[in-house]
Amino acid sequence: MERAARGDREAFDVVMSSVVDRLFAVARLILRDTDRAEDAVQETLVACWRDLPSLRDADRFDAWLRRLLLNHVNDEYRRHRRQSATIAVLRIEPSHSDASGEVVTRDLLQRGFQRLSVDHRTVIVLRFYLGLSIEETAASLGIPVGTAKSRLHYATEAMRLALEADARPTAREVSA
């Protein structure tokens, strides 16, 4: 890390290789779009290279990099908001006719997640994919802990309601 911060390109290549998969996974989960996730990660890595000398505490690298990524994910989301909405609609596929309960649940989770705002998706990913504490989530987003709690509560509740609403038996199922 220190060598990369001093301008060592090979050292930075090593740093990039060690973080790119995780960055891409987070960006892809939040943005739900591979191309935009790639763009966000690229921007993040370039910004990381450019600003790495400003990072004084190497122990804070992960949090610092996460913050960079989330900024670029947000930028990417805003830049393509209209197109994202279109793609999101197109990507909602009907459940398979022979779907098992697990497949149905995944389908419902996907639908619920896509309905969330990018802010709410982000807290969900940070908390339930990366396993960050609420304090770490708040720090990554640069928001107060209370706000992070509120967003997480809303997002989780929205997902729960989506599951409940969509899982509710239809009239036909009741009568059958």
Added chain:
Amino acid sequence: MNAGPDVERLISDWLADEAPARAPDRILVTAAYRSAHTRQRRFGAVRRSVPDMKISWQLAAAAVVGILVIALGAAYLGRNASGGVGGGPAATPTPSPTATATESVAPTPGPTVPSLTQTFTSSLHGYSIKYPADWSVRGSVRSLSENEVPWSDSEAVDFISEGASGVLDHGIIVGAQEVAPGTTSQAFAASTTLVICGAPSAEESIDIGGETGRLFTYPSCNGLRHLWAVVVHGTSAFHVVLINGQVEQVPDRVLFDEVLATFTFTD
């Protein structure tokens, strides 16, 4: 439906399944390319320079006062001028449109192409090229390997860049590699330019040192304007690339044409 913890577990499991295991390789390739053309911000250097400036406070204050005096003087003269120089009380109170236009529109000199007064000769690659007086050269120590990307900070390229210390986002990269006899510029270009920058906005034939090469224009390849020329001379294939991350440097095509016109194979 499930209680809170069950929903959280469902979400966690779903996210774990949904997350891609690997990032596409092109992310690293492109990020490496872009970072090679991006200068790191050295905040420490700014801080270190602060103590040295302490002795200049009085000078700086004097400069500020001087600027204020000049500005006030200019404003005063400007007010007199707008009232009509040499005009008496009988002068018309409304300036003519022509006069107003003459006073308010100052000709703005456009960016100019620096003259090429220096010559760089590469004995390693067998070519020479002219470049602007205030630019600098960092010579290569080896040739490019097959399909190696000519990064601006690679030891395998000659990098001729603006300024004495050399900036990474405005300059001309020259790199060469050995190719099989009969390799065309087009085929050679496809092995590198398309991989890095994708489809160009324009592609044209261009004469480089008496050989017919190809010139690809990329208004924004990874955030930098690229004019990417390739040419094959014997069994050597050359990249000659102008990169420009400084948007105000408009006449880069003119500069690049002038530089390419001086390109000469020396072997």
